[in-house]
Amino acid sequence: MENAQDHMTTASAEGLIAFAGVTPRKRGARMNTWQSVRADVMERIRSGEWAPGMLIPTEHELAVELGCARATVNRALRELADGGILQRRRKVGTRVTARASRRARLELPAIRDEVEALGQTLGYRLLHLTTAPGPAEARKALHIIAGTRVVQVTSIYRADEAPHCFEQIWLNADALPRFDAATFEAEPPHEWLARSVPVTQAQFSILAEPASDGAAEALGVAPGTPVLTIERTNSLNQIPVSFARQFYPPCYRLAMAD
Amino acid sequence: MENAQDHMTTASAEGLIAFAGVTPRKRGARMNTWQSVRADVMERIRSGEWAPGMLIPTEHELAVELGCARATVNRALRELADGGILQRRRKVGTRVTARASRRARLELPAIRDEVEALGQTLGYRLLHLTTAPGPAEARKALHIIAGTRVVQVTSIYRADEAPHCFEQIWLNADALPRFDAATFEAEPPHEWLARSVPVTQAQFSILAEPASDGAAEALGVAPGTPVLTIERTNSLNQIPVSFARQFYPPCYRLAMAD
DNA sequence: AAGTGGTCTAGACCACAGT
DNA sequence: CTGTGGTCTAGACCACTTA
Numbered sequence: 239m240e241n242a243q244d245h246m247t248t249a250s251a252e253g254l255i256a257f258a259g260v261t262p263r264k265r266g267a268r269m270n271t272w273q274s275v276r277a278d279v280m281e282r283i284r285s286g287e288w289a290p291g292m293l294i295p296t297e298h299e300l301a302v303e304l305g306c307a308r309a310t311v312n313r314a315l316r317e318l319a320d321g322g323i324l325q326r327r328r329k330v331g332t333r334v335t336a337r338a339s340r341r342a343r344l345e346l347p348a349i350r351d352e353v354e355a356l357g358q359t360l361g362y363r364l365l366h367l368t369t370a371p372g373p374a375e376a377r378k379a380l381h382i383i384a385g386t387r388v389v390q391v392t393s394i395y396r397a398d399e400a401p402h403c404f405e406q407i408w409l410n411a412d413a414l415p416r417f418d419a420a421t422f423e424a425e426p427p428h429e430w431l432a433r434s435v436p437v438t439q440a441q442f443s444i445l446a447e448p449a450s451d452g453a454a455e456a457l458g459v460a461p462g463t464p465v466l467t468i469e470r471t472n473s474l475n476q477i478p479v480s481f482a483r484q485f486y487p488p489c490y491r492l493a494m495a496d
Numbered sequence: 497m498e499n500a501q502d503h504m505t506t507a508s509a510e511g512l513i514a515f516a517g518v519t520p521r522k523r524g525a526r527m528n529t530w531q532s533v534r535a536d537v538m539e540r541i542r543s544g545e546w547a548p549g550m551l552i553p554t555e556h557e558l559a560v561e562l563g564c565a566r567a568t569v570n571r572a573l574r575e576l577a578d579g580g581i582l583q584r585r586r587k588v589g590t591r592v593t594a595r596a597s598r599r600a601r602l603e604l605p606a607i608r609d610e611v612e613a614l615g616q617t618l619g620y621r622l623l624h625l626t627t628a629p630g631p632a633e634a635r636k637a638l639h640i641i642a643g644t645r646v647v648q649v650t651s652i653y654r655a656d657e658a659p660h661c662f663e664q665i666w667l668n669a670d671a672l673p674r675f676d677a678a679t680f681e682a683e684p685p686h687e688w689l690a691r692s693v694p695v696t697q698a699q700f701s702i703l704a705e706p707a708s709d710g711a712a713e714a715l716g717v718a719p720g721t722p723v724l725t726i727e728r729t730n731s732l733n734q735i736p737v738s739f740a741r742q743f744y745p746p747c748y749r750l751a752m753a754d
Numbered sequence: 755a756a757g758t759g760g761t762c763t764a765g766a767c768c769a770c771a772g773t
Numbered sequence: 774c775t776g777t778g779g780t781c782t783a784g785a786c787c788a789c790t791t792a
Binding site: 270271272307310313327328481493 | 761762763764765766769770771772
C-alpha cells in the first residue's frame with residue numbers, strides 16, 4: 239500500500255468503497271479518465287454491442303456503471319459527438335451515428351511551418367505588388383466599396399528550391415497598418431499579417447482549378463495543369479482584411495485523420 | 497457597448513442573501529459561461545491588449561478576475577487552443593498564437609446529406625463492379641496481401657440530374673459482411689458500409705487531379721479537366737476495410753470557417 | 755522545488771424537448 | 774410534467790516543465 243488515504247477530507251465512505259471495489263489508483267491499473275471512457279465507448283461501438291443508429295445509455299447510467307463522475311462521461315461523449323461518432327439531443331439521448339459523415343480537424347499550417355516541418359528550407363520571393371482592386375471574387379470577399387484602397391501581392395514559396403506554393407493576396411489597406419513593397423520583400427504577407435494584427439476569424443475554401451498562366455510559370459508546370467487552390471479570408475472584428483488564393487502543384491495533398 | 501456594472505452579481509453574493517447571490521439569473525444579465533469567458537479573451541486579443549506571442553494571465557488569475565471557477569476558464573481556453581488561437585504549455589502558461597496557422601473543422605458529410613441539404617434530390621447509379629485488386633494506391637491503403645479478396649465498385653451520384661460526384665471504392669471483402677452486385681445497385685457503398693459496420697477511424701486526403709477518361713465521361717467534362725479528389729480510407733479496429741476516391745467537378749468547393 | 759495546465763469529483767441548477 | 778444533456782462550482786490531486 240502506498241499513500242494510505244488521501245481522501246480523508248471527503249466522505250470516508252466513498253474512500254472505503256473505492257478501495258474495496260473500484261480501486262481507482264493502482265500501479266498499472268486503469269484510472270477513470272475521460273479518455274478511458276471514450277475508449278470504452280468506442281470499443282462497444284466497434285464490437286457491435288452498440289450498433290449504428292442505436293441509443294446508448296444516459297450519462298448518469300454510464301457514470302454509475304463505470305464508477306466515475308457524470309462530468310467525466312460528459313467530456314468523453316462530447317468529444318465523440320464533436321468527431322461525428324455520436325449524436326446527442328437533450329431529452330432524447332445519445333445515438334451512434336448511422337451516416338458516413340465525419341468531422342475531421344484540418345490543419346491549415348502557415349507555409350513556413352509546413353515546409354520546415356519536413357526539414358526543408360523555405361524560400362520566399364515577392365513577384366509583384368500593385369494597387370489593382372483585384373477580380374470580382376477578391377472584391378466580394380473583402381466587402382470592397384468604392385474608394386477602398388486594395389493592394390495585391392503576388393509571391394512564390396519554395397521548399398528547397400522546388401516551387402511549393404504560388405500565392406495571390408489582396409490586402410485591405412484601409413483596415414491595416416502601413417506597409418509597402420519593402421515590407422513584403424522582407425517577409426511573406428501572411429507572416430506580416432499574423433505579427434501585425436490579431437486575426438480573429440478565418441474562412442477557407444478548397445477547390446481544384448486549372449493553373450493560370452502566372453501560376454503555371456511560377457510553379458513550373460504547364461498552363462491548365464490542375465492545381466489545388468486554398469482560398470482564405472482573414473477577418474478582424476467582422477471586417478475582412480485579407481483575401482488570399484494559394485495554389486499548390488499536383489503533387490500536393492492535404493491530409494487529415496479522423 | 498457594455499454598461500459599467502457587470503460585477504453586481506459577485507458583489508451581492510458577498511453582501512446579501514445567498515439566494516440572490518448564488519442565482520445571479522437576472523433578466524438581461526449574462527452569467528459567467530465558458531462562452532462568455534471565451535468571448536472576453538477574444539475581445540482582449542482583438543483589441544490588442546494581448547498581442548500575438550504574448551503570455552496571458554494564468555487560469556487562476558483569470559478565474560479570480562472574472563469571478564468564476566477555474567474549470568470554466570479552462571474550458572474556454574481549451575476551446576481556443578483547440579482552434580489554434582492560443583498555445584498552452586504546463587508550467588509556462590498560455591500564449592497568443594503568433595503564426596498564421598489555423599485548425600478548422602472540416603465537415604465531410606455523406607453525399608446524400610450534402611445534396612439533400614441543398615434541397616436537391618440525390619440520384620445514384622452503380623456503373624461497374626469487379627473483383628479487380630485495384631491500383632497500387634488502393635492496395636497499399638487497404639494493406640492488401642496476396643489472396644485478399646477485393647471488390648471495386650464504381651458509381652455516379654447526381655444532384656437533380658446534374659453529375660455531382662464520381663466514386664471508385666475498393667472494399668476488403670474478407671473483412672466485411674457478405675455483399676454482391678445487387679447490394680450496390682440498391683444502395684451507395686458508403687451508406688451500406690455505415691449501416692453494416694461501425695467504422696472507427698477514417699483518414700482523408702484532398703488533392704487536385706486531371707479527370708481520368710472514366711471520371712470525365714461520368715461527370716460530363718473533358719478528360720484532363722481539373723477535379724477535386726477526396727480519398728478516404730475507413731478502418732475498423734485498425735484494419736482498413738475500404739478505400740474510396742471521390743471526384744468532384746470544378747464547380748465544387750469545400751468550405752469551412754473559423 | 756515550484757508553478758502551470760489537465761483532470762476528476764460530487765452536487766447543483768438550467769435549457770430544451772418529448773409526453 | 775419529466776427526463777436528458779449542458780454547464781458551473783469549489784476543491785483536490787496529478788503531470789509536466791522549468792528553475
